[in-house]
Amino acid sequence: MSTRKPAPESAPSYRIAQREGCTILYGHMPLGAWLRLLRGASDMHVLHADVARMLGATAVIGPADGLARLRAQETAAAMGRVRAQLGRAARRLDPEAVRWLAAGEQGLSSLALFTLLTGVRPRHYGGSNLDLPRDAQELRRCRLLLEQVPSLQRGLLRLARRVSDPELVTWAALAEAWPDLCRQMDHEWPWWRDQPGRAPGVDAMLECFRQVETDRAVLQSTRMGALSWPMPYPEPLVPPRHGASHWLG
Template sequence: MYGHMPLPEFLVLLKLAGDAELLHPGLARMLGATAVIGRPEALDRLRAQETPAAIGRIRFHLGRCARRLDLPSLRWLVAGEQGPSSLALFALLTGIRPPQYRGTALDLPHDAKGFRCCRLLIEQAPALRRPLRLLAARMHEPEVARWAAVAEAWSDLCAQMDHELPDWRAEAREAPVLRSMLVCFRELDPACFVHSSRIAA
């Protein structure tokens, strides 16, 4: 579905959809559509079919910056599961702000759903693993200190997620301990890292 649709009409459309049909925001984003609704298998086929064209569009949109991204990173940018945290992480690791991202570096993951998107990013775009390790060494920079702490604890966060949610790739449910760990990073005072690094120096 393309173009503006009044909310009442949109709600009627959702009611007409079958129980097996899903609303897919990610695919709508890829296609530049208002909404995409369909059966999971049909949506998967449509995503696979449209991904090459979407990669071409994002390359054109990014211009020269696109040359800094490998194909898996571009594929994630157009077809990956995304949220504010994973988009913020992508921007930090690549230096390229995704066109669809409207947030800030403060968009840290605060629950399993947010961290799942971040983890899928690193898994689906392996070239970003090295920048993630480099990010972990930047805790002396106030603007990225919280993210650097997350990067430094990445292995521990992944291990906890594996323990609480062995099937995390399929879906994100509540993970109380992981959530508590992530909340700690959001509450960190970046000034403490800067002060500590100066003392160490």
């Protein structure tokens, strides 16, 4: 008869918390357990990456009103963490920009636009200035950025005048067409700020800019032999806020 004791089960590498009717996952949950958690969620629950980022969690799922309460409760603390992560670079941003980094709705294109206009690269963004908005959903996040950080709007106007810069030509063309894109989006999806929707006309317009960028990248690759990824950002297009420190190298 064997006297060997069974090996102790390893402690789970994740934990789950409940707040405001939302389920918050920290750590790495096995796939099977994660699928069971998702199957047990209500059809009205939303998996929200931005709230997860604010909380330093792996995932957050819950009802829209609960997620909104979590966002409101955690914004101040998240802004403090963003300032600590950015260090001296945080002085170049106004409070609205810090708030957007902490609590705004974000995607690759809105993060690219933020970096392009401010010269400050968010810690969690690893893309390049090739990250143009692919569809109306991504343009929506870019529009929210400019609404929530009004100081960046003058940078967009400067960007529209940079069509002669080979590294900015596509973003500059998109900035130049910004009013037309917004009018089309408002026509097709008037409730874009807070309700789901589609804007196929906007998607088609954005595809044109992406095709231009693809053609430009191919041409540059042919001339240079290879592209360097990610491409460097040019000088920021929005000056530092009044009283901020000088530009960092």
